[in-house]
Amino acid sequence: MKFCSQCGASVTLRVPAGDNLPRHVCDACETIHYLNPKVVAGCILEWQDRVLLCRRAIEPRYGLWTLPAGFMENGESALAAAAREALEEAHAESENLRLYGVYSLLHVSQVYLMFQGRLKDGYARPGEESLEVRLCAETEIPWDQIAFTVVHETLRQYFAERRTGQFHHHLGDIIREADQRFRIHRHY
Amino acid sequence: MKFCSQCGASVTLRVPAGDNLPRHVCDACETIHYLNPKVVAGCILEWQDRVLLCRRAIEPRYGLWTLPAGFMENGESALAAAAREALEEAHAESENLRLYGVYSLLHVSQVYLMFQGRLKDGYARPGEESLEVRLCAETEIPWDQIAFTVVHETLRQYFAERRTGQFHHHLGDIIREADQRFRIHRHY
Numbered sequence: 249m250k251f252c253s254q255c256g257a258s259v260t261l262r263v264p265a266g267d268n269l270p271r272h273v274c275d276a277c278e279t280i281h282y283l284n285p286k287v288v289a290g291c292i293l294e295w296q297d298r299v300l301l302c303r304r305a306i307e308p309r310y311g312l313w314t315l316p317a318g319f320m321e322n323g324e325s326a327l328a329a330a331a332r333e334a335l336e337e338a339h340a341e342s343e344n345l346r347l348y349g350v351y352s353l354l355h356v357s358q359v360y361l362m363f364q365g366r367l368k369d370g371y372a373r374p375g376e377e378s379l380e381v382r383l384c385a386e387t388e389i390p391w392d393q394i395a396f397t398v399v400h401e402t403l404r405q406y407f408a409e410r411r412t413g414q415f416h417h418h419l420g421d422i423i424r425e426a427d428q429r430f431r432i433h434r435h436y
Numbered sequence: 437m438k439f440c441s442q443c444g445a446s447v448t449l450r451v452p453a454g455d456n457l458p459r460h461v462c463d464a465c466e467t468i469h470y471l472n473p474k475v476v477a478g479c480i481l482e483w484q485d486r487v488l489l490c491r492r493a494i495e496p497r498y499g500l501w502t503l504p505a506g507f508m509e510n511g512e513s514a515l516a517a518a519a520r521e522a523l524e525e526a527h528a529e530s531e532n533l534r535l536y537g538v539y540s541l542l543h544v545s546q547v548y549l550m551f552q553g554r555l556k557d558g559y560a561r562p563g564e565e566s567l568e569v570r571l572c573a574e575t576e577i578p579w580d581q582i583a584f585t586v587v588h589e590t591l592r593q594y595f596a597e598r599r600t601g602q603f604h605h606h607l608g609d610i611i612r613e614a615d616q617r618f619r620i621h622r623h624y
Contacts, residue, residue: 251444253437269509283510286472287547320473321457325540325609326547327623346624347538347607352513359475359514361538417605419535421513435515436534
């Protein structure tokens with residue numbers, strides 16, 4: 249952020265009075281511009297012993313596999329956002345969505361809300377942002393071609409629990425270390 | 437948003453190519469500025485049969501009661517944000533935080549992540565944003581002086597379940613109707 253979105257003047261990064269973190273503050277109108285994490289809503293959609301994966305037709309991670317997920321919009325509910333992403337990326341209708349995992353991605357300031365639900369009628373086909381969609385059993389998951397650590401972690405937890413027949417909620421943080429590797433802090 | 441935060445030129449609200457919602461697009465550098473929901477992290481902190489409430493020393497809802505809660509910061513985890521808010525608003529240290537409820541507030545584009553945990557040592561005193569803090573048993577909750585619908589709903593669910601001894605996760609949407617009243621859509 250270089251300019252004030254309210255008046256167009258330049259902004260300075262400084263700690264406003266009564267605050268304890270630097271913010272972008274307008275040099276002219278003094279508006280304080282806060283930058284906050286964005287919410288990504290996504291879902292594991294189940295059909296028999298399979299889950300729906302999409303192969304990305306967009307950057308980043310073009311060509312790699314992911315769960316339907318994307319940025320939540322203003323005025324939308326988290327559940328509606330997850331369902332919309334499945335529709336947009338895979339023409340997939342979802343049923344019985346429940347929140348499964350919440351992951352904070354500190355390096356990109358994103359919060360993933362990952363739902364679990366049923367793929368209605370077992371039907372899916374690629375949306376504009378997908379090259380291909382696939383219903384994968386656990387043995388068919390392309391583990392070394394998953395687009396994002398958070399998706400890998402969600403699928404890993406899901407299949408580990410699926411074998412036990414008991415699903416639990418998960419809360420985790422994903423942290424990028426200095427060597428660029430990701431560390432996963434699993435709170436539960 | 438009236439000006440581009442990247443170059444300072446004016447912005448126009450229009451649907452970018454390949455998108456389906458109007459966005460603020462810069463007339464000069466063509467940067468697309470997305471506006472997304474903000475995350476609020478908060479907590480129910482328990483001490484014996486009581487929970488910690490704070491009376492607001494700031495607008496909006498000055499003088500009304502709330503749970504510790506506030507905007508999540510960039511680079512922070514959801515759990516850390518909830519713990520930080522309890523510290524800032526009530527000098528309260530929290531233990532064993534677990535996600536309890538997730539609420540989408542459509543009218544203000546906020547997602548509340550409400551945790552449940554233990555107030556360490558039963559100790560709290562007002563922070564700068566609180567006039568007063570109190571440990572309230574169910575019968576002592578000032579139900580008609582609660583600052584926000586989402587806090588009222590969280591406390592209501594919590595005490596209803598507390599009587600049964602079984603806590604479950606909750607997902608809900610809070611919608612402001614045309615008559616300005618709030619409707620709560622409880623998914624579960």
